[in-house]
Amino acid sequence: MNTHSRPVTLRMIADEVAVDTSTVSRILNSTDLDARRWGSVELIAKVRLVAAARGYRRNPQAASLRTRRSGLVGVLVPRLQDPVLATIYEGIEESATEQGVSTFVTNSMDDPETQATRTELMLARRVDGLIFGDARTDSPYLDDLAARGVTFVLVSRHAGNHIAVTCDDLLGGRLVANSLLASGRRKIAILSGQPYASTAQDRATGAIEACREAGVHIPERNVLAGGFDVAGGRKAMEELLACGERPDAIFATNDFAAIGAMGVLRDRGMRVPDDVAVVGYNDTPIAAELGIPLTTVRSPMHEMGRLGIDLLLRMLRGEPVESVRLPPELIIRGTSS
Amino acid sequence: MNTHSRPVTLRMIADEVAVDTSTVSRILNSTDLDARRWGSVELIAKVRLVAAARGYRRNPQAASLRTRRSGLVGVLVPRLQDPVLATIYEGIEESATEQGVSTFVTNSMDDPETQATRTELMLARRVDGLIFGDARTDSPYLDDLAARGVTFVLVSRHAGNHIAVTCDDLLGGRLVANSLLASGRRKIAILSGQPYASTAQDRATGAIEACREAGVHIPERNVLAGGFDVAGGRKAMEELLACGERPDAIFATNDFAAIGAMGVLRDRGMRVPDDVAVVGYNDTPIAAELGIPLTTVRSPMHEMGRLGIDLLLRMLRGEPVESVRLPPELIIRGTSS
DNA sequence: CTGAAAGCGCTTACAG
DNA sequence: CTGAAAGCGCTTACAG
Numbered sequence: 001m002n003t004h005s006r007p008v009t010l011r012m013i014a015d016e017v018a019v020d021t022s023t024v025s026r027i028l029n030s031t032d033l034d035a036r037r038w039g040s041v042e043l044i045a046k047v048r049l050v051a052a053a054r055g056y057r058r059n060p061q062a063a064s065l066r067t068r069r070s071g072l073v074g075v076l077v078p079r080l081q082d083p084v085l086a087t088i089y090e091g092i093e094e095s096a097t098e099q100g101v102s103t104f105v106t107n108s109m110d111d112p113e114t115q116a117t118r119t120e121l122m123l124a125r126r127v128d129g130l131i132f133g134d135a136r137t138d139s140p141y142l143d144d145l146a147a148r149g150v151t152f153v154l155v156s157r158h159a160g161n162h163i164a165v166t167c168d169d170l171l172g173g174r175l176v177a178n179s180l181l182a183s184g185r186r187k188i189a190i191l192s193g194q195p196y197a198s199t200a201q202d203r204a205t206g207a208i209e210a211c212r213e214a215g216v217h218i219p220e221r222n223v224l225a226g227g228f229d230v231a232g233g234r235k236a237m238e239e240l241l242a243c244g245e246r247p248d249a250i251f252a253t254n255d256f257a258a259i260g261a262m263g264v265l266r267d268r269g270m271r272v273p274d275d276v277a278v279v280g281y282n283d284t285p286i287a288a289e290l291g292i293p294l295t296t297v298r299s300p301m302h303e304m305g306r307l308g309i310d311l312l313l314r315m316l317r318g319e320p321v322e323s324v325r326l327p328p329e330l331i332i333r334g335t336s337s
Numbered sequence: 338m339n340t341h342s343r344p345v346t347l348r349m350i351a352d353e354v355a356v357d358t359s360t361v362s363r364i365l366n367s368t369d370l371d372a373r374r375w376g377s378v379e380l381i382a383k384v385r386l387v388a389a390a391r392g393y394r395r396n397p398q399a400a401s402l403r404t405r406r407s408g409l410v411g412v413l414v415p416r417l418q419d420p421v422l423a424t425i426y427e428g429i430e431e432s433a434t435e436q437g438v439s440t441f442v443t444n445s446m447d448d449p450e451t452q453a454t455r456t457e458l459m460l461a462r463r464v465d466g467l468i469f470g471d472a473r474t475d476s477p478y479l480d481d482l483a484a485r486g487v488t489f490v491l492v493s494r495h496a497g498n499h500i501a502v503t504c505d506d507l508l509g510g511r512l513v514a515n516s517l518l519a520s521g522r523r524k525i526a527i528l529s530g531q532p533y534a535s536t537a538q539d540r541a542t543g544a545i546e547a548c549r550e551a552g553v554h555i556p557e558r559n560v561l562a563g564g565f566d567v568a569g570g571r572k573a574m575e576e577l578l579a580c581g582e583r584p585d586a587i588f589a590t591n592d593f594a595a596i597g598a599m600g601v602l603r604d605r606g607m608r609v610p611d612d613v614a615v616v617g618y619n620d621t622p623i624a625a626e627l628g629i630p631l632t633t634v635r636s637p638m639h640e641m642g643r644l645g646i647d648l649l650l651r652m653l654r655g656e657p658v659e660s661v662r663l664p665p666e667l668i669i670r671g672t673s674s
Numbered sequence: 675c676t677g678a679a680a681g682c683g684c685t686t687a688c689a690g
Numbered sequence: 691c692t693g694a695a696a697g698c699g700c701t702t703a704c705a706g
Contacts, residue, residue, distance in 0.1 A: 005486070007463070009683060020693045025685060040691080057461040061398040061407060062683035065698045070398060081424055081622075086417045093417075093443060102441055102462055106430060124394040125439055126344070149342070230626045256623070263626040285418075286593070289567045289600040291628030346699060357677045362701060377675080399699035402682045 008056045073103045074122030077133040078110040091305020108134045129312045135159040136196040155308035157198045165307045165324045167299035172328035173206025176279050185249035189222040191236040193253045203253040233260025255280035277336040293333035300326045345393045410440045411459030414470040415447040428642020445471045466649045472496040473533040492645035494535045502644045502661045504636035509665035510543025513616050522586035526559040528573040530590045540590040570597025592617035614673040630670035637663045
């Protein structure tokens with residue numbers, strides 16, 4: 001009943017065309033342009049025809065054993081459930097597929113130990129390189145990895161001098177602060193997210209700097225760390241209110257944290273945006289559809305993913321590359337106006 | 338500068354211990370239990386010690402070339418950006434990793450052509466089997482694939498008689514309808530999602546059946562197809578209202594569609610839940626945190642993923658397996674009470 | 675219990 | 691331009 005026939009091999013094509021496997025290999029691996037270097041026009045056509053007719057697909061495991069290149073890339077993200085990272089990964093996978101490379105993704109849960117374990121697992125799979133969406137600024141792990149000669153690029157978050165594709169989060173934070181200040185807000189609090197993530201750091205720092213330049217001071221107790229999710233936003237917001245603070249604006253460095261914060265505000269009877277303005281970050285799809293549409297900063301997530309894999313593949317080809325910082329865009333909606 | 342040294346091979350371990358590679362292979366591939374069949378206790382200990390000391394990691398490409406098993410599984414989802422599928426995939430990947438197999442995921446965008454193309458790509462990568470999270474009830478593609486002898490399982494959606502791990506969506510729909518009826522709602526409309534997805538079909542059918550049994554008829558014009566996202570929910574809701582319908586309850590077969598629908602209701606000044614109750618499906622993390630917390634049905638997404646890969650691996654081992662249907666749970670919140 | 679041999683399906687110097 | 695050979699790193703009948 002099992003029709004699962006053995007895949008077609010180079011050998012079969014070679015036998016059918018009555019040439020050597022090496023000839024078939026050379027023809028099938030060359031483009032139209034340089035194919036003429038191998039085989040006559042007739043031979044090339046015939047080999048291609050037979051290969052197509054038989055549905056030949058090169059065995060990537062066999063090829064990689066020989067070439068010492070797996071065509072595999074490992075991707076680590078804090079959590080794929082986070083739509084921001086899911087979108088970045090979609091960009092990575094899309095471009096990787098276009099370029100004929102395959103990717104593995106896995107969650108590190110932002111845990112250093114898991115990050116190391118998963119990276120070693122990826123290396124055991126013989127990936128040619130790695131993409132990290134979960135770089136921490138407080139860990140020497142990536143430095144060690146670089147010292148071992150492992151090729152990788154960072155996306156979303158930067159760390160040290162490693163090649164990274166990021167959004168200009170400092171600027172993003174500034175855009176938010178300036179907009180809030182322009183609408184008359186003065187008591188700004190920041191739900192800054194994970195302290196070890198450059199995204200969180202930069203967004204908060206950008207906002208704080210812009211405020212300072214405008215003569216508005218944000219006291220340290222008004223800058224709260226927390227998770228990049230709804231629960232994290234809730235928790236940070238509750239802490240803030242528990243301290244007796246009554247801000248007139250909240251900048252959450254993540255849309256979900258902003259949603260969590262708004263849940264708390266709702267429970268306390270504080271009106272958005274009348275009593276307090278709320279701004280998020282990333283412009284996730286739900287942002288525009290909330291009870292009160294969320295003001296947020298759009299970051300080019302899909303493009304970060306695409307550029308990330310592109311840079312990595314260039315590095316693997318030995319080409320020189322540089323980090324890329326993409327511009328953010330402020331999207332003003334109901335929660336801040 | 339590049340310290341990227343060649344990986345340790347079986348040969349190196351064998352040379353160091355002064356035995357044949359075949360012996361090392363046998364020892365390293367056996368568990369403590371049956372290791373005694375190969376090598377003396379001392380030899381086993383020594384081989385393991387040296388392998389660990391040298392950081393030996395079997396080359397999976399080489400092993401797979403020999404064994405004709407890649408240890409690779411392909412996963413197709415409509416879209417990874419959808420948190421429901423991201424969560425299911427997390428379950429798949431988690432269990433796969435525990436069992437030593439690697440997975441590739443890709444988006445099919447619910448497009449039959451893309452689904453076929455991506456499946457062929459997975460097959461070209463020599464995956465041992467596939468998991469589909471994007472099965473369509475209106476396509477013979479999976480039947481063709483099964484006829485070709487390809488091993489696969491379905492998750493989230495079922496189709497034909499193929500092995501599938503699903504939530505009991507008929508029951509889920511019934512739970513929703515019964516709850517709505519119990520709270521006095523009678524003019525129920527259903528935003529049923531994609532017509533080709535069994536999830537959408539079953540959830541709607543379950544609700545319609547439960548209503549009929551209670552003597553409440555849901556006219557066909559009150560059952561609207563649409564996307565499983567915010568935009569899809571908006572659109573379907575707008576269509577419904579454009580027809581002049583004034584339902585007192587909306588059952589969206591997906592939380593995001595429910596959120597989109599609530600956006601429209603808000604714009605029209607219709608109050609939730611006073612004027613109209615809203616119920617979603619899946620219990621995504623934001624559901625509990627919305628302006629008005631969303632009543633929804635919790636489906637075991639992570640577990641579906643885990644069970645999906647487990648079933649697939651059993652099938653690949655030649656063990657007999659059967660489809661699994663997991664129970665849903667109604668979570669009543671603010672939008673329906 | 676252990677070794678030697680063969681071979682999985684490719685690619686790539688090396689000849690001619 | 692094409693072929694024959696070697697070999698990537700494993701596993702597994704087959705001997706002994």
